[in-house]
Amino acid sequence: MKPILLQGHERSITQIKYNREGDLLFTVAKDTVANVWYSVNGERLGTYNGHTGAVWCVDCDWDTKNVLTGSADNSCRLWDCETGKQLAMLNTSSAVRTCGFDFSGNIIMFSTDKQMGYQCYLNYFDLRDPQQIEDNQPYLTVPCAESKITSAVWGPLGEFVIAGHENGEINQFSAKSGEILKKVKEHSKQINDIQTSVDLTMVITASKDCSSKLFDSTTLDHIKTFKTERPVNSAAISPIMDHVVMGGGQEAMEVTTTSTRIGKFEARFFHAAYEEEFGRVKGHFGPINCVAFHPDGKSYSSGGEDGYTRIHYFDPQYFDFELEA
Amino acid sequence: MLIILYSSKPSWADQVEEEGDEGKQLANLLASTLPPSKETVKGNIKTITEYKIDEDGKKFKIIRTFKIETRKASKAVARRKNWKKFGNSEYDPPGPNVADTTVSDDVFMVFISSKEDLNAQDQEEDPMNKLKGQKIVSCRICKGDHWTTRCPYKDTLGPMQKELAEQLGLSTGDTTKSAGDEPEPATPAAGSKTGKYVPPSLRDGSTRRGESMQPNRRADDNATIRVTNLSEDTRETDLQELFRPFGSISRIYLAKDKNTGQSKGFAFISFHRREDAARAIAGVSGFGYDHLILNVEWAKPSNN
Incomplete structure (x- = not known):
């Protein structure tokens, strides 16, 4: 396969996300802009300009109308997807680490870092009530005193948010009351990324403890574990195959002291049921910070510490490949 | 649409x-x-x-x-x-802008599975695989399948054997006598225990001069062909595919640019047998490959 290389960022990629149909790919990085690309040919549709700090997270609602970004400039911003205009800006007291639309696109959540004497908070806003945006007053705020949230996604039916914490815990925070519905601790270190399967029944975590785990989103039952020898920065579940892709590599601070050959900067493909690695794709010359599957499962993208995003369209061999049990 | x-x-x-x-x-x-x-x-x-x-x-x-x-x-x-x-x-024309969208080099998914082992078994005609079973290298210390210097028992067994050899009267001075083709397992490295300097001409193996290196080199040179007018995108694997049908290849050298890693347009292919090389010249010379006409000829022996 010939990957399409997207060079829209000057610093390392922090998150990439497809919209629901997968025709658009959003990328954010430690520079201040958010980019949106046509995934089919890598053409850049536009940029969302306005942030003044590293952008940590991005999300797009189900009908691709609005885009949400959270940044280290202490703001979470809402954009019009088509024109790139800023619709709303929600100021916070510390950096915004994770953000997301619920499936209806009406409720947004974002979490802030434990920083500068401020606690980590998980905030919920209802976009149908303009007053909340205007007053910058969320309808629900959940403080997380113990360990900060490092990754979060909406669970099924918009009932709760599944959040991964710095200490390896996973919590379900109700979107109605804010209480913790379920709590598990399967990881020993920070959870870098959580992504859902296409039908939202499962979530996959990527942790600094060199493993990635599959959970049931409602019960948080631990289903599968995928082990590697490097910290995992991101993991995604294929929408059409029983496959899981993981991106990682050693920590960014150690990159300069290791060569790409032993740096293990490949994207690694595991069989979801057998927990066995079956393929690797090279390309990045830094650790992979984020991976995402196209919703049709025929391509995947990865964003790296090297600042590049690569869109890979799978060769026919990938679809023919069968792992022997 | x-x-x-x-x-x-x-x-x-x-x-x-x-x-x-x-x-x-x-x-x-x-x-x-x-x-x-x-x-x-x-x-x-x-x-x-x-x-x-x-x-x-x-x-x-x-x-x-x-x-x-x-x-x-x-x-x-x-x-x-x-x-x-x-x-x-905003001001980009329709279509991808080359400033931020490029198509990168081909990458392949490397499949890891037991399948690969099966493939290896299929390739039994490959002469290199046959060689694998045979001992090409034999360790002087433990008789293992590796170089003496890489022996895991170098530090333990080695000195013991040397001492043993000395007790048997095989000190460094005597080794010149046994310098023939006798594969003495305990032949100590020059100037080891006794600390006495042994000139290179008197050291073990001085009589068989470069026997291990030279002939191979010759054979290599004899069966080496030079391929020119290759396209920039050529890789070693492409050459391997192209020349493998003519016989077993011992070495492929593809000249590449130091910085870009792109091919410089020529390569040397060494075959195990000269006949294969001759056939390759006859077969591939003038062959159109990647929209270029290949030129294949005998490689001139290198000066060094």
Whole structure:
């Protein structure tokens, strides 16, 4: 396969996300802009300009109308997807680490870092009530005193948010009351990324403890574990195959002291049921910070510490490949 | 219906570079009157021809070819495809901007499975595989299948054997006598225990001069061919595929640019047998490969 290389960022990629149909790919990085690309040919549709700090997270609602970004400039911003205009800006007291639309696109959540004497908070806003945006007053705020949230996604039916914490815990925070519905601790270190399967029944975590785990989103039952020898920065579940892709590599601070050959900067493909690695794709010359599957499962993208995003369209061999049990 | 433009990496053969004096004169002449860029659509291939002059006054003609593909998509997606660009891309023309979208080199998914082991078994005709079973290298210390210096028992067994050898009266001084082809397991390295200096001419193996290296080298040179006029995109694996049908290959050297890693356009292929090499010359010389005509000939023996 010939990957399409997207060079829209000057610093390392922090998150990439497809919209629901997968025709658009959003990328954010430690520079201040958010980019949106046509995934089919890598053409850049536009940029969302306005942030003044590293952008940590991005999300797009189900009908691709609005885009949400959270940044280290202490703001979470809402954009019009088509024109790139800023619709709303929600100021916070510390950096915004994770953000997301619920499936209806009406409720947004974002979490802030434990920083500068401020606690980590998980905030919920209802976009149908303009007053909340205007007053910058969320309808629900959940403080997380113990360990900060490092990754979060909406669970099924918009009932709760599944959040991964710095200490390896996973919590379900109700979107109605804010209480913790379920709590598990399967990881020993920070959870870098959580992504859902296409039908939202499962979530996959990527942790600094060199493993990635599959959970049931409602019960948080631990289903599968995928082990590697490097910290995992991101993991995604294929929408059409029983496959899981993981991106990682050693920590960014150690990159300069290791060569790409032993740096293990490949994207690694595991069989979801057998927990066995079956393929690797090279390309990045830094650790992979984020991976995402196209919703049709025929391509995947990865964003790296090297600042590049690569869109890979799978060769026919990938679809023919069968792992022997 | 929507139109998607695919950029394809232009082959260097398409990129005409007018260099040298001629180009400079042309550039001076044409500096003010550059031909306008042309855009032609022929079937589903769109060609854009542009002219450019760089700082050195060299004139470039850049031809870019795009494949236009029509795909059916849902209404919502098709509508989004027609959105106007915004932000930093506001003034970009339709189609991917080469400044931020490029097609990178081919990468392959490396499959890891027991399947690979099966494939290896299939390739039993490969002479290298047969060699694997045989001992090519034998350790002097433990008789293992590795070089003596790499022996894991070097530090433990080695000195013990030396002591043993000394007790048997095989000190370093005597080794000159046994310097024949006797494969003494305990032949100590020169100047080891006794600390006495042994001139190289008296050391073990001084009589068999370079026996291990030279003949191989010769055979190698004899069955080496030089391939020129290769395309830039050629890889070692391509050469392997191309030349493997002629016989077993002992070595492939593809000259590559130090910085870009691209092929410099020539390669040396060493076969195990000279007949194979001869057949390869007869077979591949003049062969059209990657839109270039290959030139294959015997490699001239290297000076060193």
